[in-house]
Amino acid sequence: MIKTLLGQVKEFKLVSLLTPLGMLAEVIVENFIPLQMAVIIDSIGKNDLSTIYKTSFIMLLIALSGLIAGYMGGVWGAKASTGFARNLRKAMYENIQTFSFSNIDKFSTAGLVTRLTTDVTNIQNAYQMILRMCVRAPFSLLVAMIMAFSVSPRVASVYLIAVIILGIVLAIITLNAHKYFTQVFKKYDKLNESVQENVSAMRVVKAYVREDYERGKFGKASYNIYKMFIKAEGIVSLNAPSMMLAMYSCILFISWLSAHMIIASGNNPAVGLTTGNLTSLLAYCMNILMSLMMLSMVFVMVTMSMASAGRIAEVINEKADITNPENPEYEVANGSIRFENVDFRYNKTSEKPVLENINISIKSGETIGIIGGTGSAKSSFVNLLSRLYDVEKGSVIVGGKDVREYDLDVLRKEVSVVLQKNVLFSGTILENLRWGDENATDEECIRACKLACADEFIERMPDKYNTYIEQGGSNVSGGQKQRLCIARALLKKPKILILDDSTSAVDTVTDAKIRKAFREEIPDTTKIIIAQRISSVKDADRIIVFDDGKIDGVGTHEELLENNSIYREVYNQQMNDNADFDKKGGEQ
Template identity: 70%
Template sequence: MLKTLGAQIKEFKKDSFLTPVFMILEVLMETIIPLMMASIIDNGVEAGDIHHIYVMGGCMVIVACISLFAGTMGGKYGARASAGFARNLRKAMYENIQTFSFSNIDKFSTAGLVTRLTTDVTNLQNAYQMLLRMCVRAPISLICAMIMAFFINARLASVYLIAVIVLGMILAIITVRAHHYFMEVFPKYDDLNASVQENVSAIRVVKAYVREDYEKKKFTQASKNIYNMFVKAEGVLAFNSPVMQIVVYSCIIALSWLGAKMIVAGSLTTGELMSLLTYCMNIMMSLMMLSMVFVMLAMSIASAERICEVLNEKSDITNPENPVYEVADGSVTFDHVTFRYNKTSDKPILDDVNLSIRSGETIGVIGGTGSSKSSLVNLISRLYDVSEGAVLVGGKDVRSYDLDTLRDEVSVVLQNNVLFSGTIYENLRWGDKNATDEECRHACRLACADEFIDRFPDGYNTYIEQGGTNVSGGQKQRLCIARALLKKPKILILDDSTSAVDTATDAKIRKAFAEEIPDTTKFIIAQRISSVQNADRIIVLDNGVVNGFGTHEELLASNDIYRDVYESQTSGSGDFDEGGAA
């Protein structure tokens, strides 16, 4: 874990080194000041030497200025180092998340990743700053103060040893108890973020079903859980202050009583006693700081572990040693393909799929809900890897291709269409960042998106809100299809991406595809048989098994599932899930 986190310090190593250097300098200067005060009292005030007072006073001012400068620089470099460390952590996590395959992403919840990128990183940032400053300052200050105290008077300094042992034991108990509660807080942060995310992303559904009160209660409960844990943790930490004060005042009383006796006996001076009292405060405050540092570090360990989970997670889909950088054509072959999302699962999602598809063919994919239609096409662009068998594109196993090369040649329009905040042009150019305005318009004509874009006052410069909330479901689908077409792919996958489009527009889109991109292999996943009946061939999936594969006429004649669904849909009585595939 330390190696993983330490690798993210990078260009802030200099700041991380200078921070403790300045903190040590500050402590050394602060340690010298009580000795100067003792000298002023013993050799200046009591001896009546005004010159000595001026000289030592001037030296104290210089030492104090050096201490102030060192403390300021330590704070400056510490802030820079910790903020830079946090920046690098967020960047490293975000970049690693981008490399994840779908199976990697499935291991983390969205809310969990958000918590790691925000709260957990902030905790580590604070802990790192305390590590560079307080973790250096407190023990050095403690050691220096103890050394100076024993140097002045070993007998009186022994009081500190007893105090340090007692206070150390009590603070250790407090730290352990508080750490237990802090460890339980972070999963509850995930619940809180999940509640917010679900409510905001599904606000229309919440309002449509008048469930605002329910969502408020859910959020309140998640927030209350965090509150309760922090109250328990802070309740334990609250003992720090009274324990600290009891020990400090006990030391002061003991030092004053014993010191007074020693002054009367002539074995201790007034200045030395004042210095010992000052070192007493230094020692006790150092222990107090150490206790807070331990609590913060204990709390940040949980955050560090969660962050390392993301940083150490490696994509299970990577480039081979000598990848292929050219896809010959859009032919696709499924060679005895078996696929499981969970490798330990007994029942496969796809079982022994054997298909051979020629380049340029239009392939329909039909099946009931949960029949693994999307899982089948996800294997083509290697969003998942097969468990057994092989998927070949252009005559080569998809695992032999460079990932970027393969995915550049496969355009996918998913069921959940996503548009980003920006103009229509900017969204379209996700398909090809160098596409000209005319190429964008041509893609929109093929997707029948130009019909509604031309009606917008700003046309293709119309601003799309985040998630495409200011366009309808059908408009969003057509924009996503146009975006996919701009890639000029060898394979185009439409995963139920015309479900919100009327039948006439659906037919126009399919006709445009047949005429304009005849060399592109097209996979059309649909629930409506009318969307795929003109395809060159149609795959009928049933519970992860290919139940039929042929033309519309061949399946009507030979496939019971396809025939039953066709008859139910043409008679207007149902959809695919109500037919023979149910």
């Protein structure tokens, strides 16, 4: 884990090394100041103005040197920590882009967002404290202890005892707080999940008047974090009173002991302590105990960030389930498809496969309709074509080669998928369309929109193709969004076009126009149309009927009406009741 994280320091190694050096310089310089103070105090009693002026000037130079060293250490520390955080986010985000759907399911979207934000911020703060305070505090403690022993070993032994006792107390506090900080980030995932669901489904929330329920759900998640932090911070808060108790106990005991020593020696440095020595010892006492306070803060921060470090390392080290082969194919010859004895399941431990013993051959340029009930694995079938998932058994062959032999980018460019709930991004219509082909001309975009029957509503918009689409396409209707997504997919000029129930929000007349345009304008593209409506697939070259993860029938509309009971039942129901086919279960 540590090796993974430190590997992201990269170009910020130099400032990461300079930061502790700046802190060390500041500590060394600062610890000479109490000695100079002692000289000044003793010189006051002797009325030695020359020594006072000289020592004051030296103190000023020392203070300025310490200020410069501390400032540079702070600047270098800020650059190192923020750069480190940037690299962590970049490394995670770039690795997430390689994830298959199964990898994303493992972490959850909300969990990944928490790791990219809250967890990285914790690591950033901890890294800066390690570079600065974790170097400054122990070194300051050590130097101050050496200086104190050089003034009076007898008095300095008080510090040593206090440091040992206080160190044990702080270790107990830190260990007890760690278990709560480990749990709290899982609560953050739940909170982010609640916010994400609420914002993305705001229309549904308002339509069903569920604002109170969502507020309660968010409040519960927020309260769980509050409770966990109260427990953790309650333990951590013992740091301050423990430190104050030790500090004031040391000051009182040292003052009492030193006073006796000063009186006994007659304030003679040759015999015992002087008033100036006492002042420097008290200054070193403050240095030692403040160093311990800073060190305890570092321990708390590091303890809290260890949980974050583990979560970040998990994402960076996660290997994508689906990767390119060693020598990938970079050309898909055509849009032919063949499934050979395919079994597939999302969860390897599931008893029953989602798809079982699938065998089908589709010629390049064919139009294939797919129909079946909810949960019959229609979407799972087409997801295997663009290798969003890999088969458990058998093989999926596209363009004469197994999909596992292709370069992933090449395969997914040639297999274009339009989902029922496809996404539009904030930006103009043209910017959204060019997700299909970033180099597409305006004319190519317009042609794709005409094929998808999107041109007719775009032309009615005030800014036409430069109309701004809000995040998630919230300012266009469901049918308009689907047609824009179809146009975007067409711009890829794919060899295989999959419409996964992507005309469900489109009226039947427009649906027919889109299918006619496909037949006439892209005859060489293999078209797979998943639909609930018989009218959307009845003109297809062949129709595949799915039932419970298996192919129940294949044929033309007329052949299935004659030979397939499921298809005939659906047709009769829709003709009589104008209803869509559905069965109990959940869509795969």
